[in-house]
Amino acid sequence: MHQTALYRTEHFNAAHRLLCHDWNEEKNRTVFGKCFSPNYHGHNYKLTVGLKGIPDAQTGYLADTKWLSALIQRQVIDYMDHRNLNLDIEEFKILNPTVENIACVIYNRLRPFIENTIDLKIELYETERNRAEYPATW
Amino acid sequence: MVFLTRHEFFNAAHRLSNPHWTDAQNEAVFGKCANANWHGHNYELIVTVKGSVNTETGFLMDVKVLSQILQQEVCEPLDHKNLNLDVPFLNGILPSTENLCIAIWNRIEPHLPKGVQLHRVKLYETPRIYVEYFGPLLNN
Numbered sequence: 285m286h287q288t289a290l291y292r293t294e295h296f297n298a299a300h301r302l303l304c305h306d307w308n309e310e311k312n313r314t315v316f317g318k319c320f321s322p323n324y325h326g327h328n329y330k331l332t333v334g335l336k337g338i339p340d341a342q343t344g345y346l347a348d349t350k351w352l353s354a355l356i357q358r359q360v361i362d363y364m365d366h367r368n369l370n371l372d373i374e375e376f377k378i379l380n381p382t383v384e385n386i387a388c389v390i391y392n393r394l395r396p397f398i399e400n401t402i403d404l405k406i407e408l409y410e411t412e413r414n415r416a417e418y419p420a421t422w
Numbered sequence: 423m424v425f426l427t428r429h430e431f432f433n434a435a436h437r438l439s440n441p442h443w444t445d446a447q448n449e450a451v452f453g454k455c456a457n458a459n460w461h462g463h464n465y466e467l468i469v470t471v472k473g474s475v476n477t478e479t480g481f482l483m484d485v486k487v488l489s490q491i492l493q494q495e496v497c498e499p500l501d502h503k504n505l506n507l508d509v510p511f512l513n514g515i516l517p518s519t520e521n522l523c524i525a526i527w528n529r530i531e532p533h534l535p536k537g538v539q540l541h542r543v544k545l546y547e548t549p550r551i552y553v554e555y556f557g558p559l560l561n562n
Binding site for chain 1: 433436455459460462463501503507508548549
């Protein structure tokens with residue numbers, strides 16, 4: 285069997301604002317512009333979770349997609365959907381919830397549940413034209 | 423008669439809750455959309471106008487003008503804003519996609535050039551949910 289990549293896509297909707305807690309209001313406004321808007325704004329996030337490894341010889345599966353879907357639902361969607369990322373999500377109490385950082389947080393929430401022999405990659409669209417990948421390469 | 427359509431986008435936070443109801447009622451009706459700390463969407467707005475083609479320009483209307491109306495009347499006041507808190511023309515309006523569509527219609531309609539009619543405001547809240555409004559005069 286050869287190395288194969290398997291992907292599952294899910295969606296969640298959330299509010300956020302971008303700011304660096306070490307900066308004053310003026311600097312945050314200069315750097316983050318309308319993304320710093322005090323009463324938050326929001327996005328429909330599109331999340332693709334990729335797994336890479338060698339499929340099982342008997343099942344032909346790298347992973348059962350139903351299992352992967354349930355894992356993403358439990359670890360990411362139930363946690364972030366219809367939430368305020370800055371206020372409701374522990375990881376973003378300090379960390380700025382940029383699309384880059386959200387991708388990294390999602391990676392860390394999924395990695396412990398995936399076998400060590402399988403690589404994990406997160407692709408997160410914030411809008412149709414903005415997306416982050418973590419890690420940057422497989 | 424021809425129809426002319428323009429797409430625009432804005433990203434905003436909101437929550438669905440009726441201020442006259444208790445938290446429990448809001449939770450029962452609106453579920454996770456009632457989250458007190460807001461959530462948000464990438465909204466896609468599709469506006470269609472209709473009328474006759476001007477024989478000299480070949481235009482129903484200049485799409486740049488339509489774009490400017492949509493930017494000024496809809497996208498600038500709504501983009502990267504909280505629809506419950508930041509938008510004067512939504513004061514007292516529960517920002518469901520239905521109500522947003524009607525409010526957007528009312529913002530755009532007075533600014534269209536003479537002879538150009540607003541036909542439809544279509545608003546996607548997510549790629550799988552949208553609302554259409556054809557104006558107050560549509561019967562059935």
